[in-house]
Amino acid sequence: MYRSSFIPIKRLAGQLILSQRHNNWGATLTTKELIFQRPHLSYHIFLDDILGLVPYPLPTNQRGTHSVVGWLEPNRHRDFYKLSVARLHLVNRQGAFTQDTADLIIPLNSRFIHFLSHVTNLTLLP
Numbered sequence: 001m002y003r004s005s006f007i008p009i010k011r012l013a014g015q016l017i018l019s020q021r022h023n024n025w026g027a028t029l030t031t032k033e034l035i036f037q038r039p040h041l042s043y044h045i046f047l048d049d050i051l052g053l054v055p056y057p058l059p060t061n062q063r064g065t066h067s068v069v070g071w072l073e074p075n076r077h078r079d080f081y082k083l084s085v086a087r088l089h090l091v092n093r094q095g096a097f098t099q100d101t102a103d104l105i106i107p108l109n110s111r112f113i114h115f116l117s118h119v120t121n122l123t124l125l126p
Contacts, residue, residue, distance in 0.1 A: 005039035007091055013046070018115045027112060031119055036106050043104060044089040047120050053113075056082040056105050080107050 006026060014032030026037040034050070036043045058080055088102040108116075116122070 006037050007040065007042050007093070009035060009037075009042070017119060018112060020109075020112060025107065027106070027108065029112065029115055029119065034116070036104065040093055042091040044091065045083070045085050046087070049086045049088075050120060050122065051084040051086055053081050053083050053116070053122055056080045079109070079113075080105055081113075 006021075009028065012028070012030050012033070012035075014030035017029045017031060019028045020026060024039065026035075028035040028037075032047055034045045034047060036045070083104045083106055085102055085104070086100065088099045088104075090097045090099060
């Protein structure tokens with residue numbers, strides 16, 4: 001049997017719009033929430049709690065290449081965004097927690113951003 005290091009999502013609020021899974025991360029978008037997953041950790045964010053989403057340039061090291069963002073290697077097929085939220089629900093192997101006002105640096109591709117802009121009141125700037 002296949003064992004995943006991702007925590008299973010038991011319930012989704014709203015209707016599923018898009019779900020993407022990669023080696024080290026996954027993202028799920030419904031009509032009411034955004035779920036971002038890393039191994040052993042899930043971030044549940046209600047769309048009403050999103051304050052802003054802006055492109056985030058990765059820091060470079062002395063050689064001019066992108067440094068590794070902790071658990072994730074940079075990739076030319078996705079961009080990184082800084083997501084500011086009023087409330088964040090964290091789920092890990094020890095339990096569930098709520099945190100107020102948080103910023104997340106997350107990788108999202110243009111397709112995911114397109115769908116996110118359609119279900120939120122965020123304005124997509126070129």
